[in-house]
Amino acid sequence: MPENPSKREIGERFDAEFAKFKRQHPEATVATYYTRRHVLKNWALEKGHNSLGGKIVKQDGEQIEFWEAGRQKAENWIDRYNVAPTAKVVEYGCGTLRLAAHFIAYLPERHFFGLDVIPEFLEKGRDLIGAELIGEKAPVLAVIDDASIAAARDFAPDFVFSHAVMHHVHPDELKIYAANIASIASKPGCRVALNATCHPTPIRYGNLGWAQPEAQIVELFRPLEFAGVRKGKAVKRGRFDVQPAAFEFVRTSTEA
Numbered sequence: 001m002p003e004n005p006s007k008r009e010i011g012e013r014f015d016a017e018f019a020k021f022k023r024q025h026p027e028a029t030v031a032t033y034y035t036r037r038h039v040l041k042n043w044a045l046e047k048g049h050n051s052l053g054g055k056i057v058k059q060d061g062e063q064i065e066f067w068e069a070g071r072q073k074a075e076n077w078i079d080r081y082n083v084a085p086t087a088k089v090v091e092y093g094c095g096t097l098r099l100a101a102h103f104i105a106y107l108p109e110r111h112f113f114g115l116d117v118i119p120e121f122l123e124k125g126r127d128l129i130g131a132e133l134i135g136e137k138a139p140v141l142a143v144i145d146d147a148s149i150a151a152a153r154d155f156a157p158d159f160v161f162s163h164a165v166m167h168h169v170h171p172d173e174l175k176i177y178a179a180n181i182a183s184i185a186s187k188p189g190c191r192v193a194l195n196a197t198c199h200p201t202p203i204r205y206g207n208l209g210w211a212q213p214e215a216q217i218v219e220l221f222r223p224l225e226f227a228g229v230r231k232g233k234a235v236k237r238g239r240f241d242v243q244p245a246a247f248e249f250v251r252t253s254t255e256a
């Protein structure tokens with residue numbers, strides 16, 4: 001069990017509500033239930049969100065224009081991971097294309113494949129980047145299921161990334177998250193980059209916030225080979241000191 005010294009467990013009410021919903025909708029996952037409900041409600045109220053939708057609001061409350069919101073991060077990752085302008089790229093958990101927009105603009109036609117669990121996010125992303133760029137670059141955008149995972153694997157990407165997703169993935173859904181990414185990154189030499197939140201023991205720090213030890217994350221993505229981690233400054237999440245970290249893996253073996 002994750003360490004958690006509070007009287008009421010973090011996320012307890014949220015979990016009870018989700019369990020009730022899942023009894024009527026056995027196919028539901030935490031991602032499809034909570035993220036969708038929370039974000040669509042925000043959009044209906046015209047509230048901003050820090051990464052999803054057309055109204056992106058920074059932590060200090062400042063609103064930032066869609067094309068500016070993901071520019072620096074996308075450019076950093078293209079540069080840091082040496083993503084060639086001819087590469088085939090998959091983003092796993094692409095949301096409303098905040099970062100994807102810049103990859104799509106950078107890459108040739110049909111070289112970007114974005115996946116997310118929530119169809120409304122992909123629709124919103126299409127609107128945000130506009131028909132002209134969609135027409136010119138023809139990115140593939142698909143809801144995650146067995147068929148789209150197989151299609152993304154057949155796409156044979158050179159680079160797979162997942163940004164600001166893993167710390168939102170419920171521990172029960174982590175194995176599938178990692179297995180899908182490893183399966184998509186099946187071409188020898190394919191590189192994978194993703195950010196996560198590290199803590200010496202597995203913890204939950206919010207309704208939709210989890211952190212794991214570095215070694216556990218490395219193990220989770222096997223048979224992908226660990227190629228390095230960059231750790232940021234420790235930050236407070238509730239009562240925990242956690243460390244944001246960007247992991248890199250590479251496909252060296254042909255093991256599934």
Ligand SMILES: C[S@@+](CC[C@H](N)C(=O)[O-])C[C@H]1O[C@@H](n2cnc3c(N)ncnc32)[C@H](O)[C@@H]1O
Nearest residue numbers: 031051093094095098099117118163164165169
């Ligand atoms: C914080 S948003 C980040 C979106 C985008 N990567 C970005 O940086 O702008 C997290 C995204 O991950 C998706 N997501 C959450 N859980 C997921 C899971 N288990 N598998 C795949 N995607 C998931 C959500 O639907 C959401 O679009």
